[in-house]
Amino acid sequence: MQKEIDLIIPPENIFNYEFIRNAAAKETRTNIEEITRVSIIKRSVDARRKNPVYRIKAVVFINENPAEETVNFDFKNVEKGxxxxxxxxxxxxxxxxxxxxxxxxxxxxxxxxxxxxxxxxxxxxxxxxxxxxxxxxxxxxxxxxxxxxxxxxxxxxxxxxxxxxxxxxxxxxxxxxxxxxxxxxxxxxxxxxxxxxxxxxxxxxxxxxxxxxxxxxxxxxxxxxxxxxxxxxxxxxxxxxxxxxxxxxxxxxxxxxxxxxxxxxSKPFALGVRIEHPQNLIDSIQYHSKKRHPNLPAASYSIACQVDDKGVYSFCMCPGGIIVPASTAPGELVLNGMSLSRRDSPFANSGLVVAVDEKDWEEYKKAGVFAGLEFQKSIEIAAFESGGKNQKAPAQRVIDFLKGRSSDSLPPTSYIPGAVSYDLNELFPERIKKSLREALLIFNKKMPGFISAEAQILAAETRTSSPVRxxxxxxxxxxxxxxxxxxxxxxxxxxxxxxxxxxxxxxxxxxxxxxxx
The missing domain is CATH 3.50.50.60 (FAD/NAD(P)-binding domain)
Structure with a gap:
């Protein structure tokens, strides 16, 4: 017999099979000797409570030896296809x-x-x-x-x-x-x-x-x-x-x-900045604790809001990751994020982007179908020049961005080419920087501590999707x-x-x- 069940497992026991087997026996009201296997089919972290837990969905096999699952693909030779x-x-x-x-x-x-x-x-x-x-x-x-x-x-x-x-x-x-x-x-x-x-x-x-x-x-x-x-x-x-x-x-x-x-x-897309925090700060916000349990993954987040008629949201969030230069041509600066399988970098970064459309690239309308692309390029070129024309990123503490002033100093960053202080209010059109500023205040209410002296933004995150269809x-x-x-x-x-x-x-x-x- 098989039964599908949901279990709540504390982090310290998520890799303890016997603990999970005992929990399955209790949930199914079955003698543990009768349980031949517990197969986890879904696993997620629930950090809504003070002490985060894992929620798992599992199939319990009772007095039954399950067949080994194998997945094969029928790849044919196509030399003459x-x-x-x-x-x-x-x-x-x-x-x-x-x-x-x-x-x-x-x-x-x-x-x-x-x-x-x-x-x-x-x-x-x-x-x-x-x-x-x-x-x-x-x-x-x-x-x-x-x-x-x-x-x-x-x-x-x-x-x-x-x-x-x-x-x-x-x-x-x-x-x-x-x-x-x-x-x-x-x-x-x-x-x-x-x-x-x-x-x-x-x-x-x-x-x-x-x-x-x-x-x-x-x-x-x-x-x-x-x-x-x-x-x-x-x-x-x-x-x-x-x-x-x-x-x-x-x-x-x-x-x-x-x-x-x-x-x-042409099609709408989104652009903005990469925002970077110490990973332990994001952990403390999301897990409600100063120290993350070693069995919990580096904490992530997904946030979004509406400012006037514009959507603002996190994009490609990389817990325990680094920021990388994703430029595809000389003379431009494009940022992206990446992380290794262990996600063990001391930094967390994410795109923080604003939805843009034809209202934002009005001054490029002579470019026709490429108006949005030309607007995208203009931000990338400006970021390149503001960073010193060498793939260094113009950057600013979030608290200074909100106050409209350059940062006297910058916190450490994962971005290997390096960062230079620059007031990013000078980089973006009014509609975009206004949306970013107001969204940051909203996000800080959702995640208290999101705005801090350790948080900084780097420019530019522009390749969220294609500006052309x-x-x-x-x-x-x-x-x-x-x-x-x-x-x-x-x-x-x-x-x-x-x-x-x-x-x-x-x-x-x-x-x-x-x-x-």
Whole structure:
């Protein structure tokens, strides 16, 4: 017999199986000798009470030996299969490719950046020397932006597709099995590169192709149908369909689409700052204690409010993490956050961003569909110049930002290139800085201590999502004008994060299979 139960477990016993087994026996009113296994299927921290606890959902097996669960994927060899080009090797592109093997279609992947190992040299160059490689950085390269930014896997997109399948594919390729049960799963930037490498090996093993250092520079289009692409201005790749899974920072692709007369649209996005606190401060706020129990994870937060007509919210919160330079071109400064699997940095950081739309980029309306993108670029260029033109970040204590004055000194930061004091009120338009100031006061009421002398903001967090959408049909997923062209993932404006992008990639693969077969 099996019973599904809910249990409350104190942190000191969350890894004590016998304690959990005894608790299950009590909950099911069963003799402990009759319980053959307790399998945890969901685990979360409940910090609403004074003493935080774990809440777990478990299946209790009574006088029954459960069969071992195995998850297998029917990856076929596709050497002679129909061919589909995938532009971009981030989550959308990767998971589209994996799904193609189950559908008997050969993926040809073109990635402008490098493999994960080679990519590390360019990350070191931007961190230590301020040198930005436009094709290999924190956004571009094998695995996309997610590879080196924590690997958060929680999503609100559960209605879009099978989240558990995506998580199982990641575990199959080397991710820790805990991601299957944690309510806020993440992998960590120290483990993700190996997972990404393993996915690459699966693709190559089953007959797929992966070409690095391959920037798409043109499309081969005839009679409103795409037949292939041109790479690095010289080499042609021909296929029955093309997936554009380019990520939210591939501005050259947007410009190319517009140049070719292929429909794209501007869309709202969000921008603002990275806010950083000591992790022990966030722990004390969230866990109501000066010292976090070692079995509790580094505390996180998710906060949002409305200021006038603008949404302001935390974005990509990284407990126990670091801030990194995510610039994709010289002369700009873009920040992002990442953390390792243990999340053991002494800092907590998060994007703190304001929703922006055409009202905010009114002065750039002459740029047409690129008005929002030009506004985004203007903030990034201003941040670069304010920081000293070398990837150092302009920064300010939160208390000084609220008072409209530069900080005489800055607290320690995780940001390796370093920070310089600058009044960020000078960086943002009035509507945005007003929204940030008022939101900070609201957030401090929700989390007393959020505003403190130790809290600082660094600029600029601008790549929350793409400022451009590549429109597609809701049913076929094809571009509205070009047959055989399939926009996918964050870069097309249809996803936000690893899991939702992966789900989108799979749906695109299935749509293409129906189209080709």
């Amino acid at each position: 129909k061919r589909v080009i995938i532009v971009g090797f981030g989550p959308a592109g990767m998971f589209a490719a994996l799904r193609f093997f189950e559908l008997g279609i050969k993926p040809i992947i073109l990635e402008r950046g490098k493999d994960v190992r080679s990519r590390r040299r360019d990350l070191r160059a931007i961190q230590q020397f301020g040198i930005v490689n436009p094709d290999s950085n924190y956004c571009f390269g094998e695995g996309g932006a997610g590879t080196y930014s924590d690997g958060k896997l929680y999503t609100r997109s559960t209605k879009r597709g099978d989240v558990k399948r995506i998580l199982n594919l990641l575990v199959y390729h080397g991710a820790q099995s805990e991601i299957l049960i944690d309510s806020h799963p993440h992998i960590g930037s120290n483990i993700l590169p190996k997972v990404v490498s393993n996915i690459r090996e699966t693709i190559l093993k089953h007959g797929g192709e992966i070409h690095f250092n391959s920037r798409v520079t043109d499309f081969i289009i005839e009679n409103s149908r795409i037949g292939g692409v041109i790479v690095n201005d010289e080499k042609e790749y021909i296929a029955e369909a093309v997936i554009l899974a380019v990520g939210h920072s591939a501005r050259d692709i947007y410009y190319l689409l517009d140049k070719k007369g292929i429909l794209i649209e 590549i429109p597609r049909d809701r049913t076929t997923f094809r571009h509205l004008q070009i047959e055989g062209l399939y926009p996918a993932g964050e870069g097309a404006g249809y996803a936000g994060g690893i899991v939702s992008a992966a789900i989108d990639g799979e749906k695109i693969a299935e749509a293409i299979a129906g189209y080709l077969m």
